[in-house]
Amino acid sequence: AQKITQTQPGMFVQEKEAVTLDCTYDTSDPSYGLFWYKQPSSGEMIFLIYQGSYDQQNATEGRYSLNFQKARKSANLVISASQLGDSAMYFCAMRLSSSNTGKLIFGQGTTLQVKP
Amino acid sequence: DVKVTQSSRYLVKRTGEKVFLECVQDMDHENMFWYRQDPGLGLRLIYFSYDVKMKEKGDIPEGYSVSREKKERFSLILESASTNQTSMYLCASSPLYEPQHFGDGTRLSIL
Numbered sequence: 333a334q335k336i337t338q339t340q341p342g343m344f345v346q347e348k349e350a351v352t353l354d355c356t357y358d359t360s361d362p363s364y365g366l367f368w369y370k371q372p373s374s375g376e377m378i379f380l381i382y383q384g385s386y387d388q389q390n391a392t393e394g395r396y397s398l399n400f401q402k403a404r405k406s407a408n409l410v411i412s413a414s415q416l417g418d419s420a421m422y423f424c425a426m427r428l429s430s431s432n433t434g435k436l437i438f439g440q441g442t443t444l445q446v447k448p
Numbered sequence: 449d450v451k452v453t454q455s456s457r458y459l460v461k462r463t464g465e466k467v468f469l470e471c472v473q474d475m476d477h478e479n480m481f482w483y484r485q486d487p488g489l490g491l492r493l494i495y496f497s498y499d500v501k502m503k504e505k506g507d508i509p510e511g512y513s514v515s516r517e518k519k520e521r522f523s524l525i526l527e528s529a530s531t532n533q534t535s536m537y538l539c540a541s542s543p544l545y546e547p548q549h550f551g552d553g554t555r556l557s558i559l
Binding site: 425435436441 | 457479481483488489490491492493496506536538540542544545546547548549550551552553555
């Protein structure tokens with residue numbers, strides 16, 4: 333079954349410290365993409381970072397990096413130097429290349445709170 | 449920047465009403481999606497469309513229908529609203545194989 337699992341319902345981090353949000357996935361498709369989205373309390377979903385299953389290097393976007401461990405089927409999001417504005421819900425999602433429509437499968441989400 | 453606009457941020461309707469949620473995107477994207485978001489369940493796909501007048505069921509289509517008469521507009525219809533359809537509804541659009549861009553969401557309450 334195709335599934336995304338985020339085991340941390342809530343996380344706290346001190347401002348300026350780094351934090352890792354966990355994501356594991358399950359698929360038998362050889363080709364897939366992994367995404368992270370941020371959802372502030374206002375509700376909009378903001379795309380953060382993407383990792384393709386055949387990408388050799390871990391993706392990075394500014395303070396966001398994706399720790400991709402294919403053998404473990406994990407795609408953890410690392411946020412460096414946390415800021416108060418990082419407080420939000422974070423979703424991991426997977427897109428299967430066998431799906432010709434770009435459909436995403438989402439995890440349950442992790443709520444991150446950054447403490448001043 | 450891509451803009452996905454949902455017609456309402458908050459909506460309150462009564463049981464049995466026919467409810468329309470509208471979504472418009474301004475980037476000529478082929479794909480459009482409707483999700484609902486519930487605590488502890490993440491986002492679940494209701495319907496998606498990959499072209500005008502083309503639609504496919506997602507994971508939870510029961511009680512919903514959709515309409516895509518123009519490329520930029522994708523409507524979600526609750527045929528006869530029920531209290532278990534109280535939720536946050538999110539619309540998204542994307543070109544094929546690109547990240548999805550989301551609207552701000554509609555918090556729908558069915559009384």
